[in-house]
Amino acid sequence: MAVTTAGRLRKNRGAAPLQSLFWRLPWLRSALLLVPPLAWFVLIYLASLVLLLITAFWTIDTFTTQIIQVWNLDNFRLILSEPAYRLIVGRTVGLAALVTLTDAVLAFPFAYFMARVASRRAQTILFAAVLLPLWASYLARVYSWILILNHSGLLNWSLQSIGLPPANIGYTYVAMWIVFSYIWLPFMIIPTYAALERVPETLLEAAADLGAPRWRAVRDVVLPLAFPGVVAGSIFTFSLTLGDYITPILVGGAGSTFIGNVVYSNVGVANNVPFAAALAIVPVGIMAVYLLVAQRLGAFEAL
Amino acid sequence: MRSTEAPALWVRLGTVAAAALIALTACGSTTSTGGSTAAQPPTANTKPPTTVGPGEGALNLIAWEGYTDKSWVDQFTANTGCKVNAKYAGSSDEMVSLMKGGGSGQWDMVSASGDADLRLIYSGDVKPMNTALIPDFNNFQTYFKAPAYNTINGIHYGISLQWGPNTLLYSTKKFPNPPTSWAAVYDASNKGLVTAYDYPITIADAALYLSKSQPSLGIKDPYELTQKQFDATVALLKQQRPLIKKYWGTAGDEITLFQNGDVTIGAAWPYQTIQLKSAGGAFADTIPIEGATGWGDTWMLATNATHPNCAYLWTAYVSTPKVQALQALYFGETPVNTKACAEMEALQAGSCAQYHADAPGSYFNTIHFWKTPIATCADGSKNCVDYSQWQTAWTSITA
Numbered sequence: 001m002a003v004t005t006a007g008r009l010r011k012n013r014g015a016a017p018l019q020s021l022f023w024r025l026p027w028l029r030s031a032l033l034l035v036p037p038l039a040w041f042v043l044i045y046l047a048s049l050v051l052l053l054i055t056a057f058w059t060i061d062t063f064t065t066q067i068i069q070v071w072n073l074d075n076f077r078l079i080l081s082e083p084a085y086r087l088i089v090g091r092t093v094g095l096a097a098l099v100t101l102t103d104a105v106l107a108f109p110f111a112y113f114m115a116r117v118a119s120r121r122a123q124t125i126l127f128a129a130v131l132l133p134l135w136a137s138y139l140a141r142v143y144s145w146i147l148i149l150n151h152s153g154l155l156n157w158s159l160q161s162i163g164l165p166p167a168n169i170g171y172t173y174v175a176m177w178i179v180f181s182y183i184w185l186p187f188m189i190i191p192t193y194a195a196l197e198r199v200p201e202t203l204l205e206a207a208a209d210l211g212a213p214r215w216r217a218v219r220d221v222v223l224p225l226a227f228p229g230v231v232a233g234s235i236f237t238f239s240l241t242l243g244d245y246i247t248p249i250l251v252g253g254a255g256s257t258f259i260g261n262v263v264y265s266n267v268g269v270a271n272n273v274p275f276a277a278a279l280a281i282v283p284v285g286i287m288a289v290y291l292l293v294a295q296r297l298g299a300f301e302a303l
Numbered sequence: 304m305r306s307t308e309a310p311a312l313w314v315r316l317g318t319v320a321a322a323a324l325i326a327l328t329a330c331g332s333t334t335s336t337g338g339s340t341a342a343q344p345p346t347a348n349t350k351p352p353t354t355v356g357p358g359e360g361a362l363n364l365i366a367w368e369g370y371t372d373k374s375w376v377d378q379f380t381a382n383t384g385c386k387v388n389a390k391y392a393g394s395s396d397e398m399v400s401l402m403k404g405g406g407s408g409q410w411d412m413v414s415a416s417g418d419a420d421l422r423l424i425y426s427g428d429v430k431p432m433n434t435a436l437i438p439d440f441n442n443f444q445t446y447f448k449a450p451a452y453n454t455i456n457g458i459h460y461g462i463s464l465q466w467g468p469n470t471l472l473y474s475t476k477k478f479p480n481p482p483t484s485w486a487a488v489y490d491a492s493n494k495g496l497v498t499a500y501d502y503p504i505t506i507a508d509a510a511l512y513l514s515k516s517q518p519s520l521g522i523k524d525p526y527e528l529t530q531k532q533f534d535a536t537v538a539l540l541k542q543q544r545p546l547i548k549k550y551w552g553t554a555g556d557e558i559t560l561f562q563n564g565d566v567t568i569g570a571a572w573p574y575q576t577i578q579l580k581s582a583g584g585a586f587a588d589t590i591p592i593e594g595a596t597g598w599g600d601t602w603m604l605a606t607n608a609t610h611p612n613c614a615y616l617w618t619a620y621v622s623t624p625k626v627q628a629l630q631a632l633y634f635g636e637t638p639v640n641t642k643a644c645a646e647m648e649a650l651q652a653g654s655c656a657q658y659h660a661d662a663p664g665s666y667f668n669t670i671h672f673w674k675t676p677i678a679t680c681a682d683g684s685k686n687c688v689d690y691s692q693w694q695t696a697w698t699s700i701t702a
Contacts, residue, residue, distance in 0.1 A: 084699035150563040170565055171549045250556075254547035257702050265698075 053284075056277035067274060075278030085262070089282055092259045095173070096241035099180040100188075100234045106181070107188040107233065112222070114189075115196035130186045138183070142250050145179045146170070149251070171253035179251050180241050187236035195229020196222065228298035235294055242283045259283055345427030346606055347458055355436050355615040358385040362613035365392050365401050365413040367600070372633060375626045382620070385613035395419035402428040406605025411614045414464065417452035417599050417673045418504070424453075424460045429603040431458045436615050439622040439640050446667040447639035452674045453601040461603035462618045465627070465636040468597040468659065468670050469500070469508065470588040472571035472579075474561065485512040485591045487568055489539065494546045498560055498569030501550035503690070503697035504673055507596050508570055509543075510536045511671060515593040525596065526676045533688040533696070540700045550701055554578075561586060573658055574635030594669035599639075631658060 022029045057071050079085045114126045133141060148154045149170040156166040169175050199222050207217035245260025252258075259282060266276035294300070362385045364371060371389040380386055390410075392398040398413050405428050406413075415423055423429045434440045440448065440462065447463035454460065473482055477496070485508070488497050499505055507525040513536055514522035522532050548566045551557040557575050560566045562584060576588040602618050604611065620626060627638035628646030637658040638647070644655040655661050680687040 082695075082699065084702035087702050146559070150559075151565040152563045170563075171560075249552060253549045254544060255702065257698075262698065 052273075052277050053281055054277075055274045056281055058274045060272050060274055075275045078275070079279060079282065085279070088257050088259060088262060091257075092242060092283070093286060095176060095180065095258075096238050098177060099184060099241045100237045102177070102181040103185050103188040103237045104192075104230050104234060106185060107192050108226075108230065111189050111192035111196050111226075112218075115193050116199075116222075130189050134186055138246070139250075141183060142179055142247055145175070145182070146251060149175050149178070171251065171256075173253075173256070175251045175253075176247060176256060179247050180244070183247070184237040184240050187240065188230070188233035191229045191233040191236070192226060193229075195226040195232070199225045228301060231294050231297045231299035235291065235299060238290060239283075239287050242286065342425075344424045344455060344458075344460070346424075346430040346460075347456070349430045349606070351431050351433035352436070352611065352615070353433060355619075356612045358383045358613045358616055359610040360384055360613070361386045361388065362610050362617055363409060363411050364389045364617075365398055365410050367391065367414055369633065370414050370630070372630075374633070375621070375629050379617065379620045383613065383616045385610070385616060387617070399423060399426075399428075402605060404428070405430075405607035408607045408609050410605050411608040411610045412605060412617065413603050415461070415601055415603050417450075417601075418675060420452045420461070420601055420603070421675045423603060424455065428606055429460050430606045431460055432462060432604050432615075432618070434459050434462065437462055437619045437622050439619065439624070439642070442624070442642045443622075443639045444641055444662075444667065445664050447599065450599055450672060452599065452672060453603070461601035462622060463639045464600045464602055464621065465631060465634070465638055466597060466599035466672070467572050467574070467636045468590060468595045469570050470573060470576065470595055471591050472557075472561065472569060472576050472586060472588045474564075474567040475585040475587050477567040481587065481589060482568065483589070483592055485593050486516065488570070489543050489546070491546065493568055495548050496565075496567045497543070497546045498549055498551050498557060498566040499543070499547060500570055501552045501701065503693040504596070505570070506533075506536055506540065506693055506697065507671065507673070507676075509539050511596060512593050513539060524681060525671050526674050527680045527687045528676070529680070529686050530688060533692070537696045537700060544700060572635070573637070577635060577657060590666075590669055594671060596673060597670040598673045600636075631660065 055067065056075055057073065058067050058069050059072060059074055060067055079089075110126075114123055114130075118126060146153070150156075151166075151168065151170055153170065156168065159166055169178075203221050203225075204217050207221050208214075212220070243260055245258050245264055248256045248258045248261055259279060263276045263280050266272045266279070364387060366389050368391040370391075371387055376387050390401070392401060392413075395416055395418055398415055399419055399422050401410060402413050402423055403426075413423070413429070415429075434448070443463060447466065448454075449457070449459065450463060453463065471482060471485060471487070473487070475481070478487075487493060488499065489512070499508075510522055510525035510528055510532065513520055513532070514525060517535070520532050520535055522528065522536075528536060549556075549560060551560060551569070554572060554575050557569070557571055558578050561575070561579055562582065571588060573588065576586060579586040602621065604614050604618075608614055621630070622640055624638075624640055624642040624646045627640045627643035628650055630636075631638045631643065631647060632650055632654060635658075637660050638644075641661075644660045647654045647658070647660055659666065676688065676690045676693055678685050678687050678689040
């Protein structure tokens with residue numbers, strides 16, 4: 001009995017200092033909680049990324065393809081001076097912007113219906129419908145578009161059977177635009193839906209009380225409040241398109257090279273990792289600017 | 304290797320660049336006498352064995368996926384007691400990096416393609432092999448006994464395995480009169496119906512065409528181009544760009560393009576033609592009057608191989624007509640052993656001719672096998688455009 005009590009006392013005495021330490025230094029508890037995941041993130045993720053990006057400032061010996069660790073900006077100079085790379089960067093960013101815009105236009109009414117019109121049951125069904133394609137492989141979904149868009153595909157067949165000329169948009173920019181917009185649409189719908197759902201009904205009632213018709217309330221109340229959600233969604237659609245290199249290979253035509261394709265061929269084919277790293281910094285830079293703007297627009301509060 | 308598993312194919316050719324570069328350093332100090340003496344690779348003086356002893360019980364291979372298929376490996380293991388452990392490489396680059404340090408004692412052989420060969424040879428990672436220990440070597444097509452991509456100054460750095468040409472594939476519906484020249488793929492009347500292989504080495508196809516259509520350029524070897532010849536070739540390809548529907552990266556891609564009627568003409572491997580025809584399509588291929596480019600694979604022996612006897616036993620085994628035929632039909636490529644023809648016919652009637660396994664020696668004068676473009680031309684001058692420039696040019700052509 002005495003032993004047990006003494007043991008319990010000792011145990012209590014052992015725990016108490018730690019607890020009081022936490023009480024006196026509240027940051028210590030958060031530090032202990034955060035250090036493992038942060039260490040993981042910094043060491044495993046950021047460090048490896050930084051190591052890769054550092055090589056962008058090196059070059060390879062064109063005779064041996066060994067990396068020469070001499071600091072220089074040759075790779076960046078080549079990206080800026082070679083018209084082909086400017087064209088590729090411009091194409092990638094342009095299409096990413098177009099896809100983002102398309103998805104925003106398509107997603108908003110859909111998300112609005114889901115969040116504010118549909119019944120609880122219909123909402124669940126629509127949610128499943130939005131997420132369903134994500135269960136299928138990316139490749140399967142892109143290939144299915146090839147079947148629709150190619151020369152003897154479903155689209156041309158349908159057009160011809162109603163007496164219209166074939167569209168022939170397979171392996172063109174249009175095909176890439178359609179496929180990208182389709183693939184990333186769920187990533188726009190979900191944040192937009194989340195933002196729309198958070199718009200308080202009371203504000204709409206207030207707008208109605210003040211005599212605003214429904215469309216006016218949507219334009220002046222719902223739209224500004226949901227906009228950060230759309231911007232949040234655009235981060236996904238923009239960055240995912242910016243980094244993609246599979247869709248251009250599969251549905252793009254001649255001259256559909258994206259930044260990712262050049263990075264891939266420089267790593268895998270030419271063994272020129274420094275140049276690939278330099279080119280990979282381009283989308284990183286673009287996204288940094290994009291995220292800054294998105295943050296200004298309140299996208300992160302909407303997430 | 305050369306089949307539906309195509310991203311890998313696409314990638315592995317890339318090593319040509321590095322190969323070029325290494326070859327270049329190696330060749331740099333050489334003054335060519337008679338135009339054919341290349342620099343000696345580091346392992347040139349390593350004497351290969353003159354006899355094959357008993358197998359060491361194991362053999363570690365780096366191979367293209369499926370090059371060590373059960374259907375012929377099991378019999379080999381039963382015959383020799385050498386247990387085959389294969390690692391499938393996804394690209395020539397991966398093969399070269401795995402083979403660093405002469406295989407590091409970990410790997411015995413690699414089934415390298417022509418574009419990786421020079422790189423492996425000049426970095427000293429592979430060593431000469433004794434062809435006398437390969438009984439079937441005498442049955443090889445003469446060309447493949449000593450092709451430029453694996454034999455330097457008469458020393459064999461490996462034993463040829465399989466090869467294939469890059470033919471002109473076309474739809475017989477669109478072309479009732481078969482095209483006879485590569486000119487068809489540069490003809491504006493075929494706008495939007497042409498395809499080409501998405502790889503820098505495709506520049507050689509255009510150079511080959513120019514060597515005949517514009518003799519004034521003086522192109523003798525499509526892999527050895529002076530700046531002027533190279534610029535003319537690139538200009539031709541840029542002019543061709545608007546005619547191209549899509550550049551193909553994988554054999555499967557090209558088959559889909561032809562099958563759906565998106566393209567009707569373009570360079571292809573025999574594999575694609577055979578697949579399209581067997582699916583009942585109206586397609587045919589030809590080696591145009593200008594000739595064609597081609598590719599070849601080689602089994603190479605690691606400098607630090609720990610199972611050399613098993614390696615020789617394996618090379619001898621895969622060179623036999625039966626195994627050559629099995630592998631050829633499995634992958635849609637052509638055996639180097641002329642005796643394999645009968646075996647192919649036995650397995651699949653008509654396949655020998657389909658794959659040109661019975662081609663006469665003169666056929667190989669029309670095939671210009673892939674090799675690394677290097678700065679040193681055949682005449683010893685350093686006026687040729689090296690592969691890194693091929694690559695940059697290809698990016699700007701297809702961008």
